[in-house]
Amino acid sequence: MVESVLQNLTYFVPETALVVTFCAVLLADVIFKGRPRIPWTIGLLGLIVAGVTAFQQTGLNRPVFDLMIVVDPFAVFFKVIVAATAILIYLMSLWSDEVKASARRMGEYAALLVSATLGMFLMAGATNLLMIVLALELTGLSSYVLSGYTKEASDSSEASLKYILFGAVSTGIMLYGISLLYGLTGATDLIGIRLALEGQAMTHTPMLLISSIMILAGFGYKISAVPFHFWTPDVYEGAPITVTAFLSVASKAAGFALMIRFLVSTATPSLGVDVMAVVQTFEWPKLIAIMSVLTMTLGNIVAIWQNNLKRLLAYSSIAHAGTMLMAVTVFSQNGVAAVLIYFVVYLFMNLGAFYLVMLVAGATGSEDIDSYKGLGHRAPLVGVSLVIFLISLTGLPPTAGFIGKLYVFSALLDAQWIWLAIVGALNSVISLYYYVRVIRNMYLRDPDSAPAPVVLTGAQTVLLMVFLVPTLVLGVYFAPLVDWAHASVALFGIR
Amino acid sequence: MVPLSHYLFLSAVLFMTGAVGVLTRRNAIIVFMSIELMLNSVNLTLVAFSSFLGNVTGQMLVFFVMTVAAAEAAVGLAIIIAIYRRKQTVNLDEINLLKW
Amino acid sequence: MDLYTISFYMFAVLLLGSAIVVVFSRNIVRAAFALMITLLSIAAFYVLMMADFVGIVQLLLYVGGILVLILFGVMLTNRQISVDIREGAIQTIPAVIVTSTIGGILAGAIWSTAWPMREAARSVAATAPVIGEMFLTTYLLPFEVASVLLLVALVGAALIARRERKS
Numbered sequence: 217m218v219e220s221v222l223q224n225l226t227y228f229v230p231e232t233a234l235v236v237t238f239c240a241v242l243l244a245d246v247i248f249k250g251r252p253r254i255p256w257t258i259g260l261l262g263l264i265v266a267g268v269t270a271f272q273q274t275g276l277n278r279p280v281f282d283l284m285i286v287v288d289p290f291a292v293f294f295k296v297i298v299a300a301t302a303i304l305i306y307l308m309s310l311w312s313d314e315v316k317a318s319a320r321r322m323g324e325y326a327a328l329l330v331s332a333t334l335g336m337f338l339m340a341g342a343t344n345l346l347m348i349v350l351a352l353e354l355t356g357l358s359s360y361v362l363s364g365y366t367k368e369a370s371d372s373s374e375a376s377l378k379y380i381l382f383g384a385v386s387t388g389i390m391l392y393g394i395s396l397l398y399g400l401t402g403a404t405d406l407i408g409i410r411l412a413l414e415g416q417a418m419t420h421t422p423m424l425l426i427s428s429i430m431i432l433a434g435f436g437y438k439i440s441a442v443p444f445h446f447w448t449p450d451v452y453e454g455a456p457i458t459v460t461a462f463l464s465v466a467s468k469a470a471g472f473a474l475m476i477r478f479l480v481s482t483a484t485p486s487l488g489v490d491v492m493a494v495v496q497t498f499e500w501p502k503l504i505a506i507m508s509v510l511t512m513t514l515g516n517i518v519a520i521w522q523n524n525l526k527r528l529l530a531y532s533s534i535a536h537a538g539t540m541l542m543a544v545t546v547f548s549q550n551g552v553a554a555v556l557i558y559f560v561v562y563l564f565m566n567l568g569a570f571y572l573v574m575l576v577a578g579a580t581g582s583e584d585i586d587s588y589k590g591l592g593h594r595a596p597l598v599g600v601s602l603v604i605f606l607i608s609l610t611g612l613p614p615t616a617g618f619i620g621k622l623y624v625f626s627a628l629l630d631a632q633w634i635w636l637a638i639v640g641a642l643n644s645v646i647s648l649y650y651y652v653r654v655i656r657n658m659y660l661r662d663p664d665s666a667p668a669p670v671v672l673t674g675a676q677t678v679l680l681m682v683f684l685v686p687t688l689v690l691g692v693y694f695a696p697l698v699d700w701a702h703a704s705v706a707l708f709g710i711r
Numbered sequence: 712m713v714p715l716s717h718y719l720f721l722s723a724v725l726f727m728t729g730a731v732g733v734l735t736r737r738n739a740i741i742v743f744m745s746i747e748l749m750l751n752s753v754n755l756t757l758v759a760f761s762s763f764l765g766n767v768t769g770q771m772l773v774f775f776v777m778t779v780a781a782a783e784a785a786v787g788l789a790i791i792i793a794i795y796r797r798k799q800t801v802n803l804d805e806i807n808l809l810k811w
Numbered sequence: 812m813d814l815y816t817i818s819f820y821m822f823a824v825l826l827l828g829s830a831i832v833v834v835f836s837r838n839i840v841r842a843a844f845a846l847m848i849t850l851l852s853i854a855a856f857y858v859l860m861m862a863d864f865v866g867i868v869q870l871l872l873y874v875g876g877i878l879v880l881i882l883f884g885v886m887l888t889n890r891q892i893s894v895d896i897r898e899g900a901i902q903t904i905p906a907v908i909v910t911s912t913i914g915g916i917l918a919g920a921i922w923s924t925a926w927p928m929r930e931a932a933r934s935v936a937a938t939a940p941v942i943g944e945m946f947l948t949t950y951l952l953p954f955e956v957a958s959v960l961l962l963v964a965l966v967g968a969a970l971i972a973r974r975e976r977k978s
Binding site for chain 1: 948949
């Protein structure tokens with residue numbers, strides 16, 4: 217028993233590192249009171265260790281801890297994305313006024329970022345419904361608290377109340393679905409469920425459908441797909457901007473990892489069996505296609521009316537989730553690889569945009585689009601970078617965003633989803649409208665009054681380059697990324 | 712002997728009662744109580760299946776559902792108290808729940 | 812009607828009656844006490860299904876822990892207004908219609924499903940040893956993750972609820 221635990225632990229180094237870091241940060245926060253930089257540094261080091269050790273797991277493919285969790289290239293890919301996001305958020309927090317305003321609690325902030333990362337690592341690999349729930353809940357609880365971090369700001373704790381209420385209800389619905397699926401199959405691990413369903417033919421299809429939809433509701437909440445998106449704009453607006461950026465990338469990535477794994481393990485042809493019971497009785501791709509169209513369209517159309525850039529980016533992140541759902545619809549290796557590629561691209565462009573919004577808000581005290589008037593002339597570097605991020609978010613060449621969209625659309629066209637591709641293209645046009653509105657304000661409008669200058673320090677510029685360079689480079693040199701994404705999907709059991 | 716379906720009907724009704732509470736009540740604490748009803752109906756279903764399948768897995772899940780419920784309740788009530796301290800209300804109408 | 816069936820229906824009535832009080836009561840303290848009855852009758856069902864350990868944990872954790880927590884929440888948020896706070900419920904009719912439609916579909920599905928059942932699977936053996944062993948073998952990882960989860964909840968609740976000292 218002890219030997220098997222120790223052996224399993226060797227495949228569990230990144231997660232163990234995060235647990236140790238979490239405890240160390242909490243302890244350091246108590247020991248070094250009033251010096252929040254110490255726990256912050258420990259947390260950063262722990263995240264780097266976790267990210268590096270996760271990356272070293274590339275190529276492994278084995279279940280650990282009695283099928284509770286799996287270490288495979290797909291999980292590793294998402295762990296690396298999550299770790300990278302967490303590290304960048306850590307660095308961004310250095311200049312966040314919202315975080316610094318309550319420096320006394322910065323240790324807890326650092327610890328909760330680590331625990332959220334741990335939850336997302338577990339989400340990336342979970343292959344048991346119980347682990348899925350626990351990982352979702354660990355991520356969820358950390359994010360509820362983080363989004364209420366600046367409790368002096370009145371909308372912050374309301375955002376987190378809304379977040380936890382929606383979260384608890386969706387967890388409840390998901391758990392009910394899980395309990396029904398357990399009743400049908402007698403198993404909670406995804407492989408056991410698949411074997412049980414293959415053995416039993418289709419004697420209980422309505423129940424299977426109901427339970428699967430209930431479980432999907434839990435994932436839909438995490439990736440804020442319509443109709444489970446209600447919490448997103450308020451939480452994104454109320455939370456500190458670093459937390460918003462973290463949730464919009466890492467939390468979504470982990471949610472997509474879970475959803476794809478659940479659908480692929482239980483619902484697509486594999487193990488030599490032609491068509492799975494779930495797919496045969498119900499057209500999952502169509503349901504997800506409709507969900508993706510609604511998510512994209514709602515996100516884009518509502519974004520048009522926003523005057524707060526943070527809220528605009530929140531709606532645009534709903535729209536991006538819709539775009540990625542389009543690629544999930546295809547249910548093919550190309551489709552899943554397109555999601556992975558899109559996430560890497562999305563990481564840099566979205567974090568970059570949020571980073572600039574944070575810096576500008578720090579200088580001018582406002583996230584309003586009007587406060588960006590004339591910014592392009594006042595702060596050329598900030599202006600040009602923001603233009604590049606926004607163009608990339610629209611999906612125009614020569615930026616990385618174009619590559620992300622290109623692979624999504626080519627996967628769609630390969631699989632003959634022509635109408636969905638057209639809707640997706642129309643949505644990109646809508647998104648162009650509101651992104652350009654920001655650019656127009658920066659370059660073609662004069663500021664109303666004498667605005668505060670936006671000056672970047674050297675270190676801030678370096679971090680900006682970390683976001684900016686990949687956004688540009690991945691737009692022209694993307695072969696390694698594509699190869700990595702395909703390799704991460706190859707062993708995943710779909711054709 | 713009571714058949715399995717009776718237990719399932721009972722927990723389905725309990726789940727839906729909780730859902731009505733979540734949808735209609737505007738007091739955040741009562742919404743939390745309704746969520747507890749939903750989670751308890753999940754547990755009832757799990758134990759029923761566990762008992763009728765002769766498989767202890769369902770009972771194992773129950774403990775974890777309870778853990779999740781306790782953690783959610785603790786954080787949720789902390790948030791409610793923080794809001795109440797500032798606003799003197801726990802009514803969700805004044806907190807604009809479904810604004811989008 | 813044997814004793815088992817009679818007690819099943821008795822507790823079913825108690826369960827649903829008290830659940831309805833929780834959801835529709837206008838007095839929040841009454842709702843909290845109705846929740847206690849709901850939780851106790853759930854424990855009774857666990858005992859009826861021979862899940863003795865789950866039943867005891869339900870009493871300790873739910874009735875003794877979570878419910879007390881909720882009562883604290885009720886008392887702390889009502890203190891400054893009054894004990895008898897009245898809350899209006901709105902949109903009750905549409906919500907009831909929607910949920911009973913979904914519930915009807917669910918009931919139909921439960922009815923039409925051939926649940927895979929093992930005959931005479933129930934035994935009167937104590938479940939605690941089996942459960943305890945599984946916690947430390949198959950369920951070791953979830954067990955540890957659950958402990959991290961509780962630690963996060965502890966830190967988070969303290970972070971949110973504690974008063975900021977003015978420096």
